[in-house]
Amino acid sequence: MTVGIVKTYYHKFSEGLKLESGKTLAPVTVAYETYGKLNRERDNVILIHHALTGSAHAAGKHSPDDKIPGWWDFLIGPGRVFDTSKYFVVCVNVPGSCYGTTGPASINPNTGKPYGLDFPVVTIRDMVNLQKKLLDHLNIKKVFACAGGSMGGMQALELAIMYPDFVEKVIAIATNTKLTAMQIGYNRTQRQAIKFDPNWNNGDYYNKTQPVRGLSLAREIATITYKSDISFTRRFGRKFHEESGSIYDLNSYYEVESYLDYIGNKLPKRFDANCYIYLTKAMDLHDIGRGRGSFEKAVSRIKAQVLSIGITTDILFPTYQQKEITDLINKTGGRSIYREINSPWGHDSFLIDFDKIDPVIREFLQQKDLGRTEKVAL
Amino acid sequence: MTVGIVKTYYHKFSEGLKLESGKTLAPVTVAYETYGKLNRERDNVILIHHALTGSAHAAGKHSPDDKIPGWWDFLIGPGRVFDTSKYFVVCVNVPGSCYGTTGPASINPNTGKPYGLDFPVVTIRDMVNLQKKLLDHLNIKKVFACAGGSMGGMQALELAIMYPDFVEKVIAIATNTKLTAMQIGYNRTQRQAIKFDPNWNNGDYYNKTQPVRGLSLAREIATITYKSDISFTRRFGRKFHEESGSIYDLNSYYEVESYLDYIGNKLPKRFDANCYIYLTKAMDLHDIGRGRGSFEKAVSRIKAQVLSIGITTDILFPTYQQKEITDLINKTGGRSIYREINSPWGHDSFLIDFDKIDPVIREFLQQKDLGRTEKVAL
Numbered sequence: 001m002t003v004g005i006v007k008t009y010y011h012k013f014s015e016g017l018k019l020e021s022g023k024t025l026a027p028v029t030v031a032y033e034t035y036g037k038l039n040r041e042r043d044n045v046i047l048i049h050h051a052l053t054g055s056a057h058a059a060g061k062h063s064p065d066d067k068i069p070g071w072w073d074f075l076i077g078p079g080r081v082f083d084t085s086k087y088f089v090v091c092v093n094v095p096g097s098c099y100g101t102t103g104p105a106s107i108n109p110n111t112g113k114p115y116g117l118d119f120p121v122v123t124i125r126d127m128v129n130l131q132k133k134l135l136d137h138l139n140i141k142k143v144f145a146c147a148g149g150s151m152g153g154m155q156a157l158e159l160a161i162m163y164p165d166f167v168e169k170v171i172a173i174a175t176n177t178k179l180t181a182m183q184i185g186y187n188r189t190q191r192q193a194i195k196f197d198p199n200w201n202n203g204d205y206y207n208k209t210q211p212v213r214g215l216s217l218a219r220e221i222a223t224i225t226y227k228s229d230i231s232f233t234r235r236f237g238r239k240f241h242e243e244s245g246s247i248y249d250l251n252s253y254y255e256v257e258s259y260l261d262y263i264g265n266k267l268p269k270r271f272d273a274n275c276y277i278y279l280t281k282a283m284d285l286h287d288i289g290r291g292r293g294s295f296e297k298a299v300s301r302i303k304a305q306v307l308s309i310g311i312t313t314d315i316l317f318p319t320y321q322q323k324e325i326t327d328l329i330n331k332t333g334g335r336s337i338y339r340e341i342n343s344p345w346g347h348d349s350f351l352i353d354f355d356k357i358d359p360v361i362r363e364f365l366q367q368k369d370l371g372r373t374e375k376v377a378l
Numbered sequence: 379m380t381v382g383i384v385k386t387y388y389h390k391f392s393e394g395l396k397l398e399s400g401k402t403l404a405p406v407t408v409a410y411e412t413y414g415k416l417n418r419e420r421d422n423v424i425l426i427h428h429a430l431t432g433s434a435h436a437a438g439k440h441s442p443d444d445k446i447p448g449w450w451d452f453l454i455g456p457g458r459v460f461d462t463s464k465y466f467v468v469c470v471n472v473p474g475s476c477y478g479t480t481g482p483a484s485i486n487p488n489t490g491k492p493y494g495l496d497f498p499v500v501t502i503r504d505m506v507n508l509q510k511k512l513l514d515h516l517n518i519k520k521v522f523a524c525a526g527g528s529m530g531g532m533q534a535l536e537l538a539i540m541y542p543d544f545v546e547k548v549i550a551i552a553t554n555t556k557l558t559a560m561q562i563g564y565n566r567t568q569r570q571a572i573k574f575d576p577n578w579n580n581g582d583y584y585n586k587t588q589p590v591r592g593l594s595l596a597r598e599i600a601t602i603t604y605k606s607d608i609s610f611t612r613r614f615g616r617k618f619h620e621e622s623g624s625i626y627d628l629n630s631y632y633e634v635e636s637y638l639d640y641i642g643n644k645l646p647k648r649f650d651a652n653c654y655i656y657l658t659k660a661m662d663l664h665d666i667g668r669g670r671g672s673f674e675k676a677v678s679r680i681k682a683q684v685l686s687i688g689i690t691t692d693i694l695f696p697t698y699q700q701k702e703i704t705d706l707i708n709k710t711g712g713r714s715i716y717r718e719i720n721s722p723w724g725h726d727s728f729l730i731d732f733d734k735i736d737p738v739i740r741e742f743l744q745q746k747d748l749g750r751t752e753k754v755a756l
Contacts, residue, residue, distance in 0.1 A: 021626035121626045181610035181634040185602045188635045192598065196591045198576060213574045220570065221599060224563045229696065232559035238665060247663060248399035248499045250655070254662065256559040257566045277628070284632065285625060287616060315693065318607065 001078040002069065003035040006060035008100055011137060017095065017130050023120045027109065030134050031093040031100025032056045035076055036084030038140070045140050046082050047131060047167075048072060048091040049148030049155035051351075052222075052279050053271050055099035058091040059084075074354035081361045087144065092134055094127040094155075096278040101130070104274035105206065116274060117203035124154045124286045128162055131155070145365060147171035149350035150317065151279070154286045157306075157325070161288055164303040171361055173309040173350045176321035177295070177328065178287035183316065186225055187280040190218035194273045203274050215273040216264035223263050228313035228346035232256060300332035307364040309350075309357065310340045316347045335370040379456040380447065381413040384438035386478055389515060395473065395508050401498045405487065408512050409471040409478025410434045413454055414462030416518070423518050424460050425509060425545075426450060426469040427526030427533035429729075430600075430657050431649050433477035436469040437462075452732035459739045465522065470512055472505040472533075474656040479508070482652035483584065494652060495581035502532045502664045506540055509533070523743060525549035527728035528695065529657070532664045535684075535703070539666055542681040549739055551687040551728045554699035555673070555706065556665035561694065564603055565658040568596035572651045581652050593651040594642035601641050606691035606724035610634060678710040685742040687728070687735065688718045694725045713748040 008031050016026020033056045038044065048058050050071065059076035061069050070076070070091075078085040093101035096119070104119035111118070135143065146167050148156045153175025160170045179187075194200055197214025205211060236256040245252035289295035308326045310319035322338060329336035341356045343349035350357065386409050394404020411434045416422065426436050428449065437454035439447050448454070448469075456463040471479035474497070482497035489496070513521065524545050526534045531553025538548045557565075572578055575592025583589060614634035623630035667673035686704045688697035700716060707714035719734045721727035728735065 019626075021624075023626075117628060121628050178616060180607060181614035181616070181632070182602065182605070182607045184616075184632050185598075185610065185634050185638055188631070188638055189595065189599050189602065192595050193571065193574075196571075196595060197574065217567065217570050217574060220563075221567050224560065224567065227560070229558060229560045232563065236559035238556060238559070238562075246399075248397075248401075250495060250499050250659060253566070254559070254562050256563050260563055260566060281628060 001080070002073065003060040003077045003084055005062070005064065006033055006035060006057075006070070007062065008033050008056055010100055011134060013133065013137075017126065017133065019120055019126050020123045021121055025095065025102060025120055025122075028095065028102045028130065029100065029106070030130060032134060033058060033070075033091050035059050035089040036087050038088040038138075042140055043142055043144060044087050045135070045143040046087045046089045047135070047143045047146040047159070048076070048082070048089060049127075049131075049146065049152035050091060050094065051148070051150040051152045052283070053267065053276075054152070055097070056091045056093040056101075057099070059089070071351065075358065075361070081358045081365070082147070090135070090138075092131045094122075094279070095130050096122040096127075096275060096282060098272040098275045103272070104203070104278055105272040114206040116206065119274070119278060121281060121285075122278060123282050124151070124158050125162060127155050127282070128158045131159070132163060132166070143167050145169040145171060147173070147361070148175070149173035150175055150347065151283055154283065157288060160302045160304040160306065161292075161298055164301050167304045169365065170302075170304045170306040171309070171364065172306060172322070172325060173357070174311050174314050174317045174322065174347055175325075176286075176317055177299075177325055178289065179284055180321075184284045186221070186316065187284055190221050191277050191280055193217040193221065194277060197273075200273060203277075205273070210268060211273045212268040215268045215271065215276060218276060219267040220260045220264040223260060225316040226347045228315060228344060230313060230344045231346060234344070296328070296332055299328045299334065302329055302334050305364075305367075305370045306334070306336040307361070308336060308338045309360060310338065311347065311349045312340060312342045313344055314347045314349070337364070337370055379458070380451065381438040381455045381462055383440070383442065384411055384413060384435075384448070385440065386411050386434055388478055389512060391511065391515075395504065395511065397498055397504050398501045399499055403473065403480060403498055403500075406473065406480045406508065407478065407484070408508060410512060411436060411448075411469050413437050413467040414465050416466040416516075420518055421520055421522060422465050423513070423521040424465045424467045425513070425521045425524040425537070426454070426460070426467060427505075427509075427524065427530035428469060428472065429526070429528040429530045430661070431645065431654075432530070433475070434469045434471040434479075435477070437467070449729065453736065453739070459736045459743070460525070468513070468516075470509045472500075472657070473508050474500040474505075474653060474660060476650040476653045481650070482581070482656055483650040492584040494584065497652070497656060499659060499663075500656060501660050502529070502536050503540060505533050505660070506536045509537070510541060510544070521545050523547040523549060525551070525739070526553070527551035528553055528725065529661055532661065535666060538680045538682040538684065539670075539676055542679050545682045547743065548680075548682045548684040549687070549742065550684060550700070550703060551735070552689050552692050552695045552700065552725055553703075554664075554695055555677075555703055556667065557662055558699075562662045564599070564694065565662055568599050569655050569658055571595040571599065572655060575651075578651060581655075583651070588646060589651045590646040593646045593649065593654060596654060597645040598638045598642040601638060603694040604725045606693060606722060608691060608722045609724055612722070613637075674706070674710055677706045677712065680707055680712050683742075683748045684712070684714040685739070686714060686716045687738060688716065689723075689725065689727045690718060690720045691722055692725045692727070715742070715748055
């Protein structure tokens with residue numbers, strides 16, 4: 001069942017957020033949504049972390065007229081895997097984003113104008129700290145579970161490392177312990193697409209023309225990496241867009257091109273180009289080993305039980321990265337299991353293939369203790 | 379041994395080339411190189427097909443001062459696998475390119491200015507027809523073998539289909555029978571990068587500012603697909619470019635970004651943006667089944683023995699595509715073998731991993747008859 005009509009809440013911390021870089025982002029507003037009810041013991045909390053262009057709106061609709069519900073609606077609701085008749089589910093928009101939490105498009109109190117590139121670099125750890133700050137404010141001492149895919153999974157892992165006693169179960173999907181050179185490379189080309197748009201204007205485009213073409217191209221490049229060869233072949237194959245002309249016209253195109261064009265053009269209508277730059281940068285910096293002595297030391301801090309989910313056709317976050325999460329945790333004395341979703345939809349599967357994700361998460365949430373015996377073949 | 383100092387030859391066909399589209403490209407100049415000597419029987423010819431940004435300069439140096447030799451130098455020369463003490467090796471620059479053969483940057487005789495977007499769309503089959511026309515002109519009735527990787531491999535396959543009695547052995551590396559939706563998608567994002575550059579100016583930028591940023595971004599996007607996760611990790615990992623600032627500076631970057639920047643900036647110095655658009659379009663159109671009744675009918679025309687080589691880490695042309703070539707040929711009564719190169723360098727391996735490519739091609743060239751028994755596990 002759906003959670004029904006929901007709303008986004010906002011809380012402003014005047015004192016701001018101390019960032020990993022040493023800077024302070026102040027004031028900082030946090031946008032968040034909650035579903036279900038906090039129990040008397042305040043221990044039935046599930047924290048949901050969103051991905052790159054996601055928001056706090058993870059479930060339900062803001063109005064009955066909304067065409068689509070929140071981004072993880074199929075997992076959140078009464079009787080759903082994140083059961084709101086049982087759990088109090090919280091999702092927080094990350095700093096650097098443009099869905100209510102302070103980011104580059106927010107007003108810089110020092111200038112009265114949007115931050116633009118004066119916004120400080122934020123990291124995955126800063127995102128987690130802001131979530132923790134909000135949960136403290138809500139007087140929540142511990143979360144039963146946290147869950148996220150892609151950039152959301154990075155936050156889930158960091159939460160378990162940064163606040164080992166704060167979370168019991170971690171669900172990390174299609175994510176990793178650090179970005180690889182190839183993943184940084186993909187992010188870079190997307191940032192370059194934005195920066196090469198003359199309208200980007202070094203980040204100063206608010207109240208002017210937005211860098212629509214740059215952001216749309218960034219989204220096109222990213223979209224290919226979110227899909228898979230097999231899903232593209234099934235959906236588009238070599239279908240030609242007949243209305244575009246003869247195949248011998250330079251400007252004619254295939255259906256897959258028409259689709260990428262459509263997908264690319266959609267993003268600038270709902271997302272900010274500078275936010276895209278800041279959040280991909282935050283991902284590039286993701287490395288659980290940074291400043292913690294060693295990778296193993298970082299992992300060994302984890303007390304939570306960790307479910308790591310890989311997707312067979314994910315070309316952006318290959319499954320060896322998710323196997324590595326489980327392997328590392330178990331090697332350092334922790335408790336983790338790896339489960340693989342055999343899904344054709346590539347990286348995007350974590351947002352769409354709920355029939356396969358649901359039972360895996362359900363089993364994990366019900367399991368009392370994983371034990372420390374399970375080994376993963378790498 | 380090297381072939382030593384070589385030169386590019388040019389031949390102008392005043393009558394032009396009849397294109398697959400029905401248009402005629404006239405006049406058409408062909409740039410080509412030859413290595414070794416044509417024997418008395420004129421039957422020792424090996425035709426080499428270049429890839430997207432390649433040229434006719436496949437081996438040797440144009441001057442002793444040249445820093446690097448032709449693009450397939452390690453395979454061509456006395457004693458090398460394409461042994462110029464035995465074979466007469468010919469490589470022809472394709473139409474639509476900018477290395478001497480007529481392309482969008484060439485002068486349009488009707489206007490006295492570069493063609494730009496008035497250049498007609500060319501296809502892989504047009505490339506092959508121009509090569510055939512040149513070989514006819516050189517009075518060559520048959521080639522012993524033809525070979526190419528990527529777009530070069532597409533030409534090799536088309537030669538065997540279009541002129542079944544003209545070629546005895548085909549070597550097709552890291553290529554396919556048709557472009558997939560994903561491959562078209564990658565090409566599209568690269569063309570969009572060029573088209574979004576204001577300097578592209580709808581293809582009319584000659585004697586003005588070149589769309590350097592667009593072409594460099596296209597090259598960056600492409601470069602990632604030419605590499606592999608493992609090669610990027612080995613070479614760059616998460617190495618940070620220390621001189622670029624603190625990791626918390628938005629403009630600081632990782633070594634892999636510095637590399638992509640370098641690679642991107644190099645291409646516009648030697649390649650034309652419109653050519654890039656036309657040649658990626660030619661690849662998109664690649665489909666050996668087009669206009670031939672069926673895919674099987676197209677394949678069944680092949681009389682040559684075909685060696686199809688796949689590269690384990692190729693993310694742009696996955697190995698199932700090269701296995702498919704061999705499988706289709708054998709199913710339709712032809713003779714083909716599939717060999718896999720276990721190389722970490724991704725798609726680029728066909729240009730660099732000569733230790734592994736050499737013996738596979740050598741064995742194939744020496745083999746008298748493949749027989750029709752070999753099956754490939756798909």
